[in-house]
Structure formats: C-alpha cells, structure tokens
Amino acid sequence: MKVMVQSCNGIEKVYGLVAREVARILAEKLRPDKVTSICLPRLMNGDDEAKMMIEENPCIVIDGCANRCARNIVEQAGGKLVVSVSVVDVLKENRHLMPRGQSLRVLDEKGLRLAEKIAERLVIDVDNILEE
C-alpha cells in the first residue's frame, strides 16, 4: 500500500504552486517509496487504472485555494480521503510566509519555506496512515 498525495495543479494563483511543491517534497525527498500520485484529470475522464489506485489507497489532498478542486475530484472519483489540507488555511496561521505572486512559475523563498512546513506536517500523517 502507498499513500496517494494529490495536489492542486492550478496555475492562476501562487497557492497552487505551493501545493505542487509540497507534493513534490513528499514524493521525492521525504517518503519517495511510500508516496505516489496520479493525474487528477485521468480520474475524471474514467481512466480505470487511476480509479483503481484512488479507490484502493488512502489519499492525502493538498488544495491551493478555497475552490478545493483536488478534494472535489478525489471525492467524486470515490477516493479514500484521509487528510485534506488547504494552503490558504495554513497561510492564515503563518502570514509571515506569504509567497509573492509576481511569478507563477517559480516559488520565492517564503513560498518554499511554506511548502516545507506543510510537507513536514503531512509526513507525520503519511507515517501514521501506513502504521495503522
């Protein structure tokens, strides 16, 4: 079993960029053998392999903004949603880490620190889920 980490892939706001960076840190740095993800559009377009993965594995969702697209898509696809976090909500408690939205291609220092902070919080959830 692996933990699915599904992040927002929006590019209209900087929060989506943070969400993707969190997923990348979890999947590539912190728990590369325990975390995986699939493309959200594949879920909505009836891809059998994607649907099976999301139905069989516990899922952590990282949304960028209040639209919560990733969460909505995972829920509509019948995913086993265990943890759901939104970057804007975390920012409310960490206003000093507000990333600048000047470039929506590269995160600034604050954005990277915010992503690391969220990833460090979520890695505990990943370990707890796999221990249960």
Added chain:
Amino acid sequence: MSWEAIIPKGIGILPCAGSTPEGEASRLAARIVADELCRGKTSVLSLSLLLCKNNNELAFIENSPVVVVDGCDRKCGYHTIEKLGHLADEVIVVSEIAKNDGMENLTVEAIDVLSHKVAEKISMKVDEIIRRVAEDRRTKPSIV
C-alpha cells in the same frame, strides 16, 4: 473591427493538470505565453476548475477560443472540453513535441527548455486563431 472587440477576453490556454514532467512543462509554457509572449491576448484556464464545472471557466470556453496544451496522448484537456459540449480550437501535445525533439529524460533543466519550445508553438497557434477570427469577420454573408 479589431479581434479584441470580437473576443474581448482573448484566447484561453488550457494546460494539463497532471503530475508528470510533461504536465509541468505544459503549465510552465502556458504561463510563459500569458505573461510574456502573448501578454494581453491570452488567459490561462484551469483544467481542475473545468472538471469541477466552475462557472467562470465554463463561460470562458463557451465564448472564447481555446488552445488545449495536453501533457500526453491521453489528451485529458481535449476530452474534457469535448465532454462539456465544445471543441478546442487548437490542440498541442507536449509529449509529442518532446519525442520529436529527442527529449527522453525530462530533468528540471529539460522541462525548462521544453516549456519554452511549447510556449513558442502555443504563441504561433494564438496568432493563427486571431488571424482566423479577423478573416471570419471579413467574410461576406451569403445572400439567399
């Protein structure tokens, strides 16, 4: 009449929302187009918002031309627009561009190079659409 009067919101760029390197290249390319190459002529749309049937994104694809920039040959963006009852005006598939250029190992640096190549292609498609829109307006209506 200028193209801005016909399509006031400009042309929508709909990148992939996948977690693959090709998806990332498509998103970066869309931003390069909207922020630099075709600034003021284009808007970046969100495939995730469209999948969630967001009213703003739905209104945009109903009223304005769209260039779909799919990451791979699954063409999720193209199929999503189709399911919503519309047709994309142009479709670009990033994995095909990477394959044609012999780019197999998509490292962070390679994604950056690829995204600029894709952005150039999107920019050409945007200009083609604007030309078509302008030409359509010049066409004389047929007299019955």
